[in-house]
Amino acid sequence: MENVIDVNDFSFFYGDKPVLEHVSFHIAKGEIIGLLGENGSGKTTFLDSLYGFHGKQEAILILSTNPVIDNQMIKENVSYIQDTPNLLDYLTAEQYIKFICHIEKLDYDNKKEEIMRYVDLFDLSGEYQSKLIKDYSFGMKKKIQIIGELFLHKNIILIDEPTNGLDIGMIISLKKLLKQEHNTFSSTIIISSHNTQFLEDVCDRILLFNHHQIVKDIINDSSLNLETEFLNAKSMESEQAYGQG
Template identity: 35%
Template sequence: MIQVKDIKKVYNGVIVVNVPQLQINKGESIGLVGNNGAGKTTLFRMMLDLIRPEAGEVLSEGKPVAGNEHWKEYTASYLDEGFLIDYLTPEEYFYFIGGLHDQSRPQVDEYIARFGEFFNGEILNKGKYIRDLSKGNQTKVGIISCLLQKPQFLMLDEPFANIDPTTQYRLKELLKDINKSQGVTTLVSSHDLNHVTDVCDRILLMEKGRIIKDMATNASTLAELEEYFAIGQSAHHTTLPVDEEENH
């Protein structure tokens, strides 16, 4: 479904993303993990054509993402609150997003009503603008606005970061449900290893712009990741021979 080919992004002379090859197949649930500065958000932004790479390309359904519109019909993403229109109420924003996808207000109302528990009574019918919501509640609005679009490919950047534990649990169940029962391809970045290994069948570990591990999730994945991050990046680099480090 998605192919990343020889993609590089450079800031101030430093390569911040360098991914020779990445294949995301239809129906996969993928977690992207890594420390701050690993390049996760930059990779997301290139996959969404928000920034352009110095080299390489991203293909969606075999066609380049850059400069094209086809992928927007089946792709939904939430990276941060900057994606929202903060001078609207949540209801107005949902109607706006629904209207972009030929959904009437009654259709939007019917769809949104099923997320009452996820909203925990804090989003709808409160008369608040999105800018006046907590960051966690803004995240809830962003995530549900993605699902409202009924995407085939869903990208979420750190969706667990600002939400409470109950909502984290509900979000995990939502993500597993849309992947397993609806076949939605999901790509979720997170610092929370427990959440991402619980939700995703495949884990990509990113360090200093490179994807250094690509593993299927199994019973030992969480422990392997915890051990990796406990040791720390510097230790990994000091133990790698130069030629092996070049190949990662």
């Protein structure tokens, strides 16, 4: 199957501090991939690199067999839902979504029916047209951020900590929406999360990050228990450290 992401021996440093070292892996079109790892293990840095935040040296994203080194191409093909919603506080959600349509050269009226389905699914109909985003709760902002990217149906969707701030009902809705997006548009989705249940429910594969590297590439089958996988990786790490000491 066609790869949309090819990462070959990728390293990234903040100053002289390594964050990712010699990372290699491949993601096929239409896969849903989870990133799991301890705080500071490099997951966000990795997503940032895929989105081109760290400059052109990371030509690691491949679309139609060409390395993507052009920011415009990234923006056309990739949605990035970052961990903290970065919206426009003095707009209503509707004005914000209209603004996104303007940037993306889409006709809001054509998209409205679909957008309102998302708004209903996320239980925001009461506030969508009337309340300024600055008066939204964190979870409500998160929902608008998710809607503002998903209705664009880009080829690749990067999501950092999607469940932060969402209540259980909204987490269930989000799972449904991501699966629907994947089934309808064959989207490739990469999700970084500490919520192991969410990753088990949604992902085909999970990449386990530790000590600047991907230490395990785990296929999600019915026997998967991510907590156990994580603890096994930790205990192997302790044994190796003990062996070296």
